[in-house]
Amino acid sequence: MSHPGADRVREVARLAGRSARSRRRAFLAEGPQAVREALRRHRAGNRTVEQVFATDDALARHPELGEPADGVVLRRVTSEVLAAMSDTVTPQGVVAVCRMVDVGLDEVLAGDPRLIAVLCQVRDPGNAGTVLRAADAAGADAVILTRGSVDLYNPKTVRSTVGSLFHLPVVLGVPFAGLADRLRASAVTLLAADGYGSTDLDALQDAAAARRLIRRETAAAPTEGLALEAPTAWLFGNEAHGLAEDERSAAHARVRVPVYGAAESLNVGTAATVCLYASARAQRR
């Protein structure tokens, strides 16, 4: 049994820092929900989890976390050891050392993605987590973080995704210019979420709803122009400055989420939720 000052404990605790994560290509998932989702991904054939550290109490409450998984080492530890390993004040009795899960852009594009969320220099861990979770709920095929965005493997970001980072492919550190070219070359429409955009999201949704109704009545009608049904990458900007000029101008359209009330603007998580759900609704048939 380890004690809180042991080498192994310190090595896990160091994963709270970026340099240790880069060196080991590993990060920490904390709490039962995140560890459960990591193990699920692992059991589905994507080697994800290296080690699970859990208290007896946590294993009694969540027995599925203690079930054997191929190549995963389970270690029982005291709550003191767990607290010393964890970035969280209350890690709820379990943490896992996970291999980094990000994939390459080629892999994502090879899968003919229909819906992608691109975080353009989004810096706040909570916002990144909210967008990733919304992308997961909306059934997006991937989330891409451009160079200069928050570190996905930062414990704060990992926590705020509530397990969603184990659900869908994530691409990290992509320079924006090359990304836009690749997406356009793959016939993906780039829509910039922009409070000052000239295209109204409601108009796009109305048009998509009309096409859907017509298709029910007649044969499938070909779609011209901007259509939410088309493969789409949404660009979401930095929380303080929005999208940069080069990001906005690379898009096929700048789309405004309508604000019906007196709110000055939407936060990036709210805007992303509305945009991604609008696309998901339009694409689902």
Added chain:
Amino acid sequence: MSHPGADRVREVARLAGRSARSRRRAFLAEGPQAVREALRRHRAGNRTVEQVFATDDALARHPELGEPADGVVLRRVTSEVLAAMSDTVTPQGVVAVCRMVDVGLDEVLAGDPRLIAVLCQVRDPGNAGTVLRAADAAGADAVILTRGSVDLYNPKTVRSTVGSLFHLPVVLGVPFAGLADRLRASAVTLLAADGYGSTDLDALQDAAAARRLIRRETAAAPTEGLALEAPTAWLFGNEAHGLAEDERSAAHARVRVPVYGAAESLNVGTAATVCLYASARAQRR
């Protein structure tokens, strides 16, 4: 000029606590954006702001905060005094002592509301703020917090609304049972946002979109059954436990926001955003 230990400074600082707020029927708005929105509400004829405390630096950067407003006392203070008054580490040079802005349920119902967000025992300040901000953006007529919900005037909640609490009527501390009766008596449809609900939000949206298209072609068609166009109150539940059984069973329908991906559930802010925007879209014509 005050110093950080002066009585007046301590009196303002005490507004971080619930008992001082109740006694004085006042609370603190911190930072330029919140103070600007409070002053805007005040100038629109709703007495809101009692005192503004600002550093010279903040007034130079935001001169509109120093413009005279009827009955508002402006006091220039040092950044040390401001820090001593404020709950925030970085109050950005300005705080305002505001009168509580909540209104009674009667007042809201007298205005024939079309869209209301009801927070049922939502406890997290950040979640409450996100829902209030989404309600504001969606043009809701009011937000109601049931008894047992987070304190709206807690500095954390005030901050997370980013000024939206000054934009639309908020009703506080309403016992749920009486609220449901009053809403039903006012012909407001109660929709419970419930991950296990049997009514799909997409189906409601499809039906509303179809009716909208038909109305364009023909005369206005009367609407039967559950319709997003009807005056609606959305019920959003506690972040850990969801809606309680009495809350769910008081609703006309339990509505599920579709999850297209692998996400287990939506957080209350995301669900509220999707639901309120769906209603706003359906109602806007």
